[in-house]
Amino acid sequence: MDMSSGVPLAQTMRPVRSIEQLCKRVTSILLTATLLCLSALAAVHASGDPLLDAYLEGVDLYRKGDLDAAIPKLRRAVELSEERNGDDSPELALDLNNLAEALRRAGQLPEAEKLLRRAYAIDQKQGEAGSAAAAATLNNLGLVLAAKGDQAGALNAHRAALAAAENSQGKDHPDTARAAYNLALAEAAAGDLEVAQALASRAAYVAERALGDRHPLTRQMRNTEARLRSMPRPSTAAVETAQLPKASPQPDLPKTATTEQARTPARKSGRTYAVQLVALRSESEIDAAWLALRQRYRRLGTTDRLPATFVDIEGRGRFYRLLVGPYMARADAEALCKGLKDDGGDCRVIIRN
CATH class of the missing domain: 3.30.70.1070 (Sporulation related repeat)
Known part of the structure; x- marks a missing residue:
């Protein structure tokens, strides 16, 4: 199943000092879901702040599909962010994510992976390994690893993203539903269709309760769940637990009695x-x-x-x-x-x- 159909995770907002910063925090790590306020700012606003201007211009170019022009702007935003905020600041981690997402879309996967691993190291250093920001970073890393063909790495990243989303947002939050859905896609790509279906079902259930049954995200998850349900399963001769949700055949457990x-x-x-x-x-x-x-x-x-x-x-x-x-x-x-x-x-x- 195509991992590119994954959905982005929402970003928890940190305290901000201006509407521009507010837009930036909300949309950081979420270039695929940029808010209208950003597009308006990018179109009419020159802040006089080189960092903010580089960021806004990069996002605007990204949204227009001009990755060749967007990447240098977002790269400049990373450079300025590091100069201003330091090399281990949460703000830098957000800018690293934005550049990495643009690089992923452009197919520059090795650099995107390197940037995301650096961003997650910052999250860990700041004591935010279980935060919503870390969940988004891990989600993006999972997408990059999947695109590189590293299914095991993608699974680990998406599992960690789901755990971080549950820790920071709770099990019934739409962002947790998104994380569960992305993990479902990773499990399906790895061939574990039953557990993928179970995760997609859980994601759709949470999304339906939080967003309604007509929300596009809910419908997308329900459609994926139906597709997973209809896909052929391995024969029971080949897989011990072919009829149950699983990440692998049930392992032979250590014998505890004769x-x-x-x-x-x-x-x-x-x-x-x-x-x-x-x-x-x-x-x-x-x-x-x-x-x-x-x-x-x-x-x-x-x-x-x-x-x-x-x-x-x-x-x-x-x-x-x-x-x-x-x-x-x-x-x-x-x-x-x-x-x-x-x-x-x-x-x-x-x-x-």
Whole structure:
């Protein structure tokens, strides 16, 4: 799926001293969503401030599609911003993002990646790694890495962007919906269609509640969700969890009991069981997977979700497990799992303690 169809994240405004600065803060990192106030300023206003003028001229040229002329202006804005604000200022990080976005659009990906990594290093140094600004930087970095063919890097960047958006804006904010949607596109590009669909569904649900069902963004997300739903899935012979949201096949977990031990009645051993529905690469994807599964399988409506746990698999990395339970008897957990498989899903019973 084309990663260029991703949507930009909104930028949290910092305190400003003028309407020009206000426009700049709102639209920084969001050149694809420049506000009307900027276009008006760029058309009629010469501030006498070289930095602001370079920025406004660059944005205006960018909006007109003249990247060859926009890039030198935005590059000059970066130079002046560094001179005025220092090499680790939040203002510089915003200007780096703007230049990087123009470079990405022009296909100059290596430099765009370098600038975005520098901007994120500034966010980290300023203690803003979990901020809305960092979410936007990581989102832009994900788009650049995807364009370079680095799917693993793009996934990591978009997962971090979603986590930062949730941290700074909350799970029900439109910007978090945008971050979830961009991650859905990255997951789809990597071939994980089920988790991509779950994320797109979550994004559309949040956007619909926040923006309404007729908003263009909501419609775009719903259309993507439908496209993902209609795309062919790998056969169950090739993928263990082809019918469940996933970031990869559910990993084989370390054995904690022998077959004979597993047959021991739970009440005699104090053992409890859970049903693992899916194992995901990112903890931030658990909520979306749970929402999608409950919508698809009615029998999950009477189950209780357990806190997510993780397991580290040598050579494969960390997986976060979506679990329901607990069950005192293994037979009860197996009955639920069998029902889910009869409904076309997949799962496995695990021992909790």
